[in-house]
Amino acid sequence: MWNEIKSNIYSASVYFREFILFLVFVVVIIFLLIEKLTLSIPLILLLLVTGFIILNLIGRRRIKEIDEIKNIIASIRKSNYKSSDEIILSEHLSGLENEIKEMFEKAKNDIEYLERLQRMRSQFLANVSHELRTPIFSIQGFIETLLNGAIDDPKVNRHFLQKANQNTVNLSNLLNDLIDISMIESGEMRMSYRYFDINSFIQNILNEFIPLAEEKNIKLTFNPTKEGLQVFGDKDKLRQVLVNLLQNAIKYTDEGSIEILLAEEKKFVNISVRDTGIGIPEADLNRIFERFYRVDKARSRAVGGTGLGLAIAKHIIEAHNSKIIVQSTLGEGSIFSFMLKK
Numbered sequence: 001m002w003n004e005i006k007s008n009i010y011s012a013s014v015y016f017r018e019f020i021l022f023l024v025f026v027v028v029i030i031f032l033l034i035e036k037l038t039l040s041i042p043l044i045l046l047l048l049v050t051g052f053i054i055l056n057l058i059g060r061r062r063i064k065e066i067d068e069i070k071n072i073i074a075s076i077r078k079s080n081y082k083s084s085d086e087i088i089l090s091e092h093l094s095g096l097e098n099e100i101k102e103m104f105e106k107a108k109n110d111i112e113y114l115e116r117l118q119r120m121r122s123q124f125l126a127n128v129s130h131e132l133r134t135p136i137f138s139i140q141g142f143i144e145t146l147l148n149g150a151i152d153d154p155k156v157n158r159h160f161l162q163k164a165n166q167n168t169v170n171l172s173n174l175l176n177d178l179i180d181i182s183m184i185e186s187g188e189m190r191m192s193y194r195y196f197d198i199n200s201f202i203q204n205i206l207n208e209f210i211p212l213a214e215e216k217n218i219k220l221t222f223n224p225t226k227e228g229l230q231v232f233g234d235k236d237k238l239r240q241v242l243v244n245l246l247q248n249a250i251k252y253t254d255e256g257s258i259e260i261l262l263a264e265e266k267k268f269v270n271i272s273v274r275d276t277g278i279g280i281p282e283a284d285l286n287r288i289f290e291r292f293y294r295v296d297k298a299r300s301r302a303v304g305g306t307g308l309g310l311a312i313a314k315h316i317i318e319a320h321n322s323k324i325i326v327q328s329t330l331g332e333g334s335i336f337s338f339m340l341k342k
């Protein structure tokens with residue numbers, strides 16, 4: 001009992017200055033109201049005892065509140081709460097309760113975000129190792145076969161070397177994509193924006209792809225817009241985007257045509273690549289921009305692709321404050337488009 005009173009008084013001692021001021025104020029009021037009254041010993045004793053009792057009550061209340069808050073914080077630390085609704089303080093501490101709830105929600109979200117990041121990193125590493133293994137194993141296989149005697153067989157030696165060579169090209173493309181992705185995601189991708197002629201830019205890229213399209217009997221077309229039309233962007237990075245869109249269109253189109261369309265708007269130019277290819281199932285449309293995501297892994301591997309192209313393209317277009325949009329109908333074709341500032 002005495003110990004409890006001692007700790008109550010000790011806890012209330014933070015308000016000691018205010019308390020003395022209050023006592024002086026009470027004495028002054030008493031003197032003003034009852035002029036005749038002199039400060040007798042019983043009165044002083046009465047004041048002291050009242051003061052003591054008040055200090056004890058204040059201290060008890062303060063300890064109770066601090067304990068309440070301490071318990072809440074300890075429960076948060078021990079992860080006893082699943083949701084912020086379980087955090088409840090006395091009514092007069094509702095302001096503090098709301099602050100603690102918000103802090104709890106933020107910490108919870110931060111932890112979930114970090115866990116998601118950690119999962120993504122592990123998955124990314126697993127994907128990278130898997131993708132690296134495929135060309136390296138192939139190269140190893142061809143070289144071993146050659147060393148085991150095939151090198152002296154003129155019917156296959158050249159073919160095996162060409163295969164091994166193709167795999168080194170794949171490996172090198174994959175490494176370049178990985179470097180791009182890591183540069184983009186660490187924020188180190190340097191952009192260099194300027195105005196350039198969109199018609200000649202597209203025509204140049206198109207010329208490179210005409211032989212590839214012809215090989216597959218696909219018609220590749222482009223109707224230039226107003227001569228000299230300039231757009232604002234990083235020409236090299238945008239080239240990378242268009243190259244991937246065209247490569248995809250050719251890879252995933254078996255017959256028909258591929259068209260590049262330019263549409264001039266007030267402040268923007270809309271650039272689209274449209275194909276009459278296999279199309280993309282609706283359920284996959286949101287996912288094709290994820291790293292390593294391929295709709296049909298077997299087909300993608302057969303036509304060459306690791307699923308990094310659209311992830312890179314999305315980042316590049318977003319760095320231009322724009323968005324890459326896809327519309328597709330399974331079996332009919334796809335259209336990828338984005339806007340650039342004029």
Ligand SMILES: Nc1ncnc2c1ncn2[C@@H]1O[C@H](COP(=O)(O)OP(=O)(O)OP(=O)(O)O)[C@@H](O)[C@H]1O
Pocket residue numbers: 177244248249252253275277278279280288293294295296300304305306307308309310311334
């Ligand atoms: N024009 C298209 N028609 C049909 N499917 C497409 C088209 N473009 C992309 N896809 C689908 O989206 C996936 C992701 O495309 P993305 O360009 O990121 O990867 P990729 O072409 O497989 O490989 P990479 O571009 O890294 O060489 C592809 O694997 C394919 O399944």
Ligand SMILES: [Mg+2]
Pocket residue numbers: 244247248305309310
């Ligand atoms: Mg691609």
